Amino acid sequence: MPRPFQSTKRGWLLLPLARHPTRSRPPSFPSQSSRKRVPQHDRSRHDDGLKKESSRFARSVLEGSTVALISLLGLGLGGYAYSLLYKKMVLDKIENAFKAGYSSNELVSLGRIAYGTRPDMIEKILERENWVPREEQSMIDTIINGAMRGRYHFIIGERGTGKRSLILESMRKIGGDGIAMLEAHNDLEVFRVRLGKAIDFEFHEDYIGSLFSIRGPRDSTPLLDIERALNKLEKVALRLRKARGRPLLLIINNIHFFKDDEAGLGLLEILQQRAEIWAGNDLVTVVFTSDEHWTFERLIPHSTNMNVISIRDIHKETVTAALKKYRARFHNEDVPTNVLDEVFAKVGGRLIFLNQVAKSNDMLATCKQINRKEKTWLLNKCWILGDSMDDDVEEQQKYCAAAMVLARALVLREASHSSTEEYKLPEIPLHESRQIITRADYIQGFDHINVVHIDANSMVRADSVPMQNAFREICTQEGFEEHLRATLNRLDELESLSRTREVAFRDPPQYEGGKVPVQTYCAKL
Incomplete structure (x- = not known):
């Protein structure tokens, strides 16, 4: 509502506006006596509702906590059961690796006879492959079949003397039972893989629990992995000692392939320590083969139970008799004695050369080729x-x-x-x-x-x-x-x-009094 104006001598005067009667009243509140009273039964019903809500919330919290605890307990028991099952499966796989015909080396020794071969052909195949009798075969047989115990063995000999063939022949006689064989390598990672393949050990790479761990079991060095594999092998050997009645056999061929450095010497030390312990307890018989002398020098200072076997070339009488018999049986040839003597004078009793000569059409020409090859290599x-x-x-x-x-x-x-x-x-x-x-x-x-x-x-x-x-x-x-x-x-x-050291002299510098003596100039230089 606009305010009224009043005229004065100086001008118009603005008059105060009167308050509205309704706005001037103070707000009225109901008195204590005039308030509406809540009935007693409604108040108790409200309290019961609050209690029910609180009990329902507590029950839901309890149920959720119980489900979570049961889930965690089930997960923990499941993980523990999986861990026990995984460890048992690891030991079972290693135990299976020592059964007959598991590794490729055993298949090499067994395959040409055990698979698809008629019984009447077995003797002929053996005569063709092992036509030279070896005097070391009986000793190797006692090692492979477990008759010789309490020692581990180091077999040394020149390249081609037949160390591996002697071992494979002994493995064939017992069916490869209780034997694991692998080849050495200069790379520790490659040797780790070969050791795992020989004893069927995955180094925990297939363990599901490693997915949830911060540091996986493979986050380590090859030497630690090899140590883990040897620990598992020792457990299996302890479990099989009573059942088998003889130790297991671990053959590491050509250990001269290891590097002659800190890593290679560390690996040799680990293997020798295990071989010493296992030989003393009849758990595992370790067999090393080598072509070079430096491995023998590294092993001999710390050896207590090591047995050294030297494989030499075959004697002349044995070679000539076996070669004459082989040529007569498979080539229908009666070789004169002077030809046999000439063959031995050119290639000696080295098995790798004798196999080439015996199976060739012209033995003397093959001998000349072998000698020419060796001379060319040397030059x-x-x-x-x-x-x-x-x-x-x-x-x-x-x-x-x-x-x-x-x-x-x-x-x-x-x-x-x-x-x-x-x-x-x-x-x-x-x-x-x-x-x-x-x-x-x-x-x-x-x-x-x-x-x-x-x-x-x-x-x-x-x-x-x-x-x-x-x-x-x-x-x-x-x-x-x-x-x-x-x-x-x-x-x-x-x-x-x-x-x-050459010393070159230059002309000494000129001075006013003449040249400086050479001795004085050289002394200054």
Whole structure:
């Protein structure tokens, strides 16, 4: 409502507006007596509703907690049961791995006879494959069948002497029962996989619980995984000791493939420690095979129960008799004695060469090919360059000259043999060989590339009869002595040049009083 105006002498005056009668009243509240009273039964009904709501909430909380606890308990019991089942399955798988015919090596020894072969052909196959009798076979049989206990074994011999074939033949006789065999490798990860395959152990890589763990069981080094596998193998051996009555057999072939470094030596130490413990308790018999002497040097200082077996070339009488019988049976050929003697003089009793010669159409031509191959290998690896060599090949030529010096010493040692004694390769003690080549570190390299072989008695000889023939042909050819002497002189010259420091003089500076004496100038330099 607009305010009224009143006229004055100075102008219009705005008058105050009167309050509305309804707005001026204070708000009225009902008195305590005038309030509506709630009945008593409605109030109790309201309290009962609140109690029911609270009890319903408590019941739901209790039910949810109970379900959660039961679920957690079930999950925990299920995980625990799975863990127990998984551990049992791991041990069962390892136990199954030692049954007959599990590994590929056993299938190699059993397959050509056990699968698809008529019984009347078994003897013929054995005669064709194992036509040379081996005197070491009986000893290997006692190891493989468990008759020899309380020891672990180190079998050493040249490449091609038949170490693996001896083991496979013994495995065939017992059906491969209780045996696990694997090949060594220079990479620890590869060896870890091969060990797992041999004993059927997955290293917990198939364990479901690793999906929920922060650090998985494979998050470790290969040595730790190998240690885990050996622990599982020990548990299986303990479980099978009473049932089998003889220890299990673990064969590691060609351990010289391990690197001669910290990791390789650590692996050898782990395997040897287990072999020592297992041999003393008749749990597992470990068999190592090697072609090189350095593995023997690493194992012998800590060996207590190790048995060393040297596999040598076959004797001449055995070779000639077996070769004559083989050629007569499978080639209808009556080989003269002089031809058999010539064959033995060219390839010796090395089984890998005899198999090639016996199955060939022309034995003498095959012998010549084998000798040519060995000589070419030696010349390609160790030939010397004479007095015209460049200084960049000094280290390589030191290695080659040492090989030629050692070959010459073996040829000279051969000349001192008596012609009436049985033919065998000339030998030089290891310490004397190092003295001859004036180096202690080259012998292991020669053994590694199969130029020479160092046996368990630390005797150095040519790796084979064809290699000794190559030594003889090279060292007796015309001009070899002069060529070797020129090479050694050139190496001495290069070594003396590397030790010599040249000092160049310049003209001394000019001074007012004349030149400074050369002695004073050199002293200042």
